[in-house]
Amino acid sequence: MMNISGLAYVVAETTDLAKWKGYAEGVLGMMTAPAPDGGLYVRMDERQFRFAVQPGARDAYVVSGWEVTGRADFDAALVVLKDAGVAVEMGDPAHCRLRCVQQVAAFSDPSGNRHELVWGFRSDFAHFASPTGVSRFVTGNIGMGHTVLPTTDFAKTVEFATQVMGFGLSDIYNFQPAGPDGPTLPIHFFHCNNGRHHSLALAGFPVESGCVHVMVEVENMPEVGRALDRMAAHQVPQTATLGQHTNDKMISFYMRTPSNFDIEYGYGGAVVDWQEHIVHEFTRVSLWGHDFSIGQRSAAAA
Numbered sequence: 001m002m003n004i005s006g007l008a009y010v011v012a013e014t015t016d017l018a019k020w021k022g023y024a025e026g027v028l029g030m031m032t033a034p035a036p037d038g039g040l041y042v043r044m045d046e047r048q049f050r051f052a053v054q055p056g057a058r059d060a061y062v063v064s065g066w067e068v069t070g071r072a073d074f075d076a077a078l079v080v081l082k083d084a085g086v087a088v089e090m091g092d093p094a095h096c097r098l099r100c101v102q103q104v105a106a107f108s109d110p111s112g113n114r115h116e117l118v119w120g121f122r123s124d125f126a127h128f129a130s131p132t133g134v135s136r137f138v139t140g141n142i143g144m145g146h147t148v149l150p151t152t153d154f155a156k157t158v159e160f161a162t163q164v165m166g167f168g169l170s171d172i173y174n175f176q177p178a179g180p181d182g183p184t185l186p187i188h189f190f191h192c193n194n195g196r197h198h199s200l201a202l203a204g205f206p207v208e209s210g211c212v213h214v215m216v217e218v219e220n221m222p223e224v225g226r227a228l229d230r231m232a233a234h235q236v237p238q239t240a241t242l243g244q245h246t247n248d249k250m251i252s253f254y255m256r257t258p259s260n261f262d263i264e265y266g267y268g269g270a271v272v273d274w275q276e277h278i279v280h281e282f283t284r285v286s287l288w289g290h291d292f293s294i295g296q297r298s299a300a301a302a
């Protein structure tokens with residue numbers, strides 16, 4: 001199995017780069033810079049980027065970038081992918097330069113979600129200075145946050161995430177939107193080789209934009225509140241109210257990105273000692289708050 005150390009970056013596609021730039025700087029409070037492909041690097045720490053936004057015909061999520069700590073784990077991961085019969089595309093020098101890494105291996109999971117495995121990030125280590133004064137984002141050795149991906153074949157994709165990509169199951173949620181007699185929409189949460197409660201979650205339903213949401217974490221409640229104010233000031237659609245998750249204890253709200261997936265903006269996420277953790281199923285996704293029906297209401301009004 002692979003030994004993934006964290007979510008290094010995500011790649012989004014947009015029809016409107018200027019809108020993404022305004023959203024990243026003015027609402028997320030992240031820095032931006034031009035990328036060599038004509039796109040946008042969105043910076044949230046000492047890395048050159050954590051969101052790469054590429055110009056294109058769609059507003060969508062396109063790639064999850066996973067990191068290993070060095071060359072040995074990268075080479076071992078390539079063997080795992082080969083043994084599993086996975087088609088791997090090795091990044092050429094231009095692709096490596098675009099992602100600011102030594103090597104890239106790209107592949108798809110059984111639901112068609114695109115993944116990139118990388119090692120050896122390259123950075124100028126310039127100081128992160130948020131244009132809106134965000135103190136900092138919680139990243140470092142627990143990765144940039146987490147991503148929740150849709151599936152068309154849930155069971156096969158879970159098997160791929162655990163048996164090939166080496167993720168460990170953190171816990172289970174079986175969403176029953178129409179009550180106990182209605183259909184079940186499973187969402188399973190997975191950790192990699194760091195303490196973040198989950199770096200990946202897989203949802204048992206398709207999503208047109210290619211992603212349910214990406215979570216980014218700030219260091220305290222005032223930073224979450226200020227982001228809520230900026231979202232309102234920029235008239236960004238909110239997709240869930242402030243709330244706190246049962247599993248990772250994150251206090252967060254949700255809003256739409258210009259690439260049509262959501263950002264969960266939160267603080268206080270659990271860092272777990274996996275030796276002590278007991279896998280379980282929870283039946284409520286939030287301890288309090290997180291009214292997702294406001295997203296449907298604002299979509300209906302739009």
Ligand SMILES: [Fe+2]
Nearest residue numbers: 146213215264
């Ligand atoms: Fe989340």
